[in-house]
Amino acid sequence: MDTTPAPATILIVDDDDLNRELLSQLLKKEGHQSATAENGRQAMAMLMGRKFDLVLLDIMMPEMNGFQVLERVKADPDLRHVPVIVVSAMDEIKHVAKCIEMGAEDHLPKPFDRLLLNARISACLEKKRLHDHEQAILKQLDKEKKRAESLLEVIIPVGVALSVEKDFDRLLEMILLNAKQICNADGGTLYLKTADNRLKFEIMRTDSLNIAMGGTTGKPIPFAPLRLYDEKTGEPNHHNVATYAALTGASVNISDAYRAEGFDFSGTRAFDQANNYRSTSFLTIPLKNPLDEVIGMLQLINARDADTGAVIPFDQTLQRLVESLSQLATVALEAYIREQKLKEQIQELKIVIDEAKRAGQVAEITETEYFQNLREKAKSLRGKPSAK
Secondary structure, three states: OOOOOOOOEEEEEOOOHHHHHHHHHHHHHOOOEEEEEOOHHHHHHHHHHOOOOEEEEOOOOOOOOHHHHHHHHHHOOOOOOOOEEEEEOOOOHHHHHHHHHOOOOEEEEOOOOHHHHHHHHHHHHHHHHHHHHHHHHHHHHHHHHHHHHHHHHHHHHHHHHHHHOOOHHHHHHHHHHHHHHHHOEEEEEEEEEOOOOEEEEEEEEEHHHOEEEEHHHOOOOOOOOEEOEOOOOOOEOOOOHHHHHHHHOOOEEEOOOOOOOOOOOHHHHHHHHHHOOOOOOEEEEEEEOOOOOEEEEEEEEEEEOOOOOOEEOOOHHHHHHHHHHHHHHHHHHHHHHHHHHHHHHHHHHHHHHHHHHHHHHHHHHHOOHHHHHHHHHHHHHHHOOOOO
8 A cells, every 4th residue: 555645735944044955855855845934933924824734843943933833823723733743952851742732743853863754744744634634524514514404495485385386387487497596507498298208398598698488488499399219219219318317217417518428419519509608517307296207307507606607517415405396396296287187177077067957958948848839830830831
């Protein structure tokens, strides 16, 4: 196993020119970068101005000695985790103990042994790397927790709003627009699966191109539905990312459509060329009912960094949140569709009842004695010869 430490940036603090040069050359030979300070005050200014992975600190210096530097470093929340190795001619036990008590990682007497110094540097850097990695993970977890909590404050109200929305076009728009908002996506499309196994374009939005079609806009979408199966062979269409997701029921997250393998993005390229656009990241999520049947597709395009606006891949955590939103959306869609079917059935039943009612009314009239007498008179009149 390779135990060679990764390159680090190390600050050498020593008032002796020869010591600074010697340590600089030693660190360079080990692959590290170094910077030097002639005294404690200069060292503190450098530590406040840039990041260092380790400090090699002398004790006896003018203006601000090593003890004072060590005290200030360990008292600063931004610097206290930077390891410090004291390299000093003060090798009395009480001085060594004082350095360790004040937070120094180690102490080496001058003149130092190169092999021992390298070993101590490697151990300190490894310890710092583990600490930095742990802090990065904790920071990321805290960030994800806060983001999840803030997004849940969006998801829950959206779920309630979807459940009470009665306008179908507005319902579809709410699904797409809220998904776009969660991922900060530039574009998005919502498809619904048709009875003849196609994905019909229902809503299209692309903010940077000012495209808004379908739904409440009243603007028709000029693209033909996507076939889930080949018209001639009957083979499933796994070439298009939307149809693939609809057929498999699995979400698809693509970082760069132009570099993705296994899917045909020729239609995307043609759209980009015609509109001076660049479709990069894609997130395609099936809308599945409680029976695990796909009833539609939600596709988002070009996630954007909240700070810079640059196009980035879709975040895995946000993907799971949008999948949760899609489940809420599907419940709302299913409820709406069932309600519409029930209304249609009621209307059909009403028509049947009305027809039966009318037939019954006609029968009641034709079976009366009055109507029968009229019928007999009509027959007799038709049987008489006409006057000349």
